[in-house]
Amino acid sequence: MKRSVRGCYQSEGYVFAKNAGEIGKQHGLERVARLASNENPDPPSDKALELGFAALSNANRYPDERQVSLNDALMAAHGNYHFVTGVGMDGVIETTIRTLVEPGELIVVSTPTFSFYRLSAIAQGAGVAEVPRGSGFSVEPAPFIEACEEAKLAFLCTPNNPTGNGTPPEVIREILEHIDCVLFLDNAYVEFSELDYLPLLRDYDNLIIGRTFSKAYSLAGLRVGYAFVPEWFRPYYVRAATPHTLNAVSAAAAVGALSDVKHVKTARERVIKWRKELSGRLEYPVLPSDANFVMVDVSPLTSDEAVEGLARMGVLVRSCRSFRGLKDHYVRVSIGADWENTMCIDAFSRLNP
Numbered sequence: 001m002k003r004s005v006r007g008c009y010q011s012e013g014y015v016f017a018k019n020a021g022e023i024g025k026q027h028g029l030e031r032v033a034r035l036a037s038n039e040n041p042d043p044p045s046d047k048a049l050e051l052g053f054a055a056l057s058n059a060n061r062y063p064d065e066r067q068v069s070l071n072d073a074l075m076a077a078h079g080n081y082h083f084v085t086g087v088g089m090d091g092v093i094e095t096t097i098r099t100l101v102e103p104g105e106l107i108v109v110s111t112p113t114f115s116f117y118r119l120s121a122i123a124q125g126a127g128v129a130e131v132p133r134g135s136g137f138s139v140e141p142a143p144f145i146e147a148c149e150e151a152k153l154a155f156l157c158t159p160n161n162p163t164g165n166g167t168p169p170e171v172i173r174e175i176l177e178h179i180d181c182v183l184f185l186d187n188a189y190v191e192f193s194e195l196d197y198l199p200l201l202r203d204y205d206n207l208i209i210g211r212t213f214s215k216a217y218s219l220a221g222l223r224v225g226y227a228f229v230p231e232w233f234r235p236y237y238v239r240a241a242t243p244h245t246l247n248a249v250s251a252a253a254a255v256g257a258l259s260d261v262k263h264v265k266t267a268r269e270r271v272i273k274w275r276k277e278l279s280g281r282l283e284y285p286v287l288p289s290d291a292n293f294v295m296v297d298v299s300p301l302t303s304d305e306a307v308e309g310l311a312r313m314g315v316l317v318r319s320c321r322s323f324r325g326l327k328d329h330y331v332r333v334s335i336g337a338d339w340e341n342t343m344c345i346d347a348f349s350r351l352n353p
């Protein structure tokens with residue numbers, strides 16, 4: 001019966017990070033530094049826990065389909081914008097494609113980049129135009145703009161996963177000046193950077209900016225994503241979304257998390273400090289990063305050789321082998337808690353080329 005599975009799922013799927021518990025058991029380690037998924041090592045804010053627990057007692061009711069509390073909290077935090085929400089930014093990406101792209105139409109991505117744009121588009125019958133990044137993995141506007149001519153929707157990830165670099169807002173503006181399709185700017189890691197793309201929303205009604213509570217806000221396990229969207233887009237997104245998709249506990253926790261500015265500041269300061277430390281202390285080239293991770297060039301090792309070697313020493317990082325358009329000698333290392341980062345630096349120093 002396996003042959004009845006759709007072609008797109010026969011050949012590829014999302015690549016998950018290895019399980020820290022299993023790696024620990026496999027190598028007989030007491031503790032493992034979890035640096036493969038770009039999570040926040042701090043537990044959620046007390047405010048998030050408080051509102052999340054309170055919402056549990058109402059779990060006999062469906063969530064508010066308009067997510068008014070979360071919407072209000074987002075407006076209070078960011079200003080008078082239009083928002084949509086979803087089950088992680090993954091959910092927002094999937095619903096955005098479902099809203100805009102017919103089977104057979106094209107999306108554009110800038111490779112190497114986050115894989116889910118492609119996977120979600122293919123699963124929904126769309127095609128994918130891949131535009132390679134230029135030197136230092138920077139986005140070159142001209143070929144990207146050209147590819148957008150044939151497309152319905154384009155994705156740009158900034159700061160980019162897995163390379164870590166951000167694209168300057170002026171470059172995004174230049175692209176927006178020349179395209180007619182919708183641009184989805186993935187800002188999953190923007191809280192760890194100095195980049196600000198929100199002023200662009202005033203000038204372009206084909207811009208969507210995706211954000212997540214999984215990183216800076218420590219709520220990866222609750223799966224909350226949102227996006228700043230043009231006003232015209234919102235009602236159609238709501239039609240396309242799975243009904244009641246974002247659960248009430250997660251939405252309430254997100255409201256609490258948004259109110260705790262200190263929590264995000266702590267994460268941001270730790271990331272900025274350790275990004276610098278890693279670039280100074282690893283004996284392999286570390287690429288400049290605006291995110292809560294860095295990409296490391298481990299050549300002459302392959303990505304998987306480095307990941308295996310580090311895992312044996314209790315440090316779990318992400319192999320970049322599966323990222324399309326990237327040579328096979330990079331790993332992605334999340335900034336973790338202090339002890340994890342220290343353990344990581346030590347493990348790299350003992351990694352044999």
Ligand code: PMP
Nearest residue numbers: 088089090114161188212214225
């Ligand atoms: N975009 C990027 C660039 C990501 O790295 C991730 C998560 N790894 C996501 C989106 C999805 O985030 P979420 O947990 O909100 O689904």
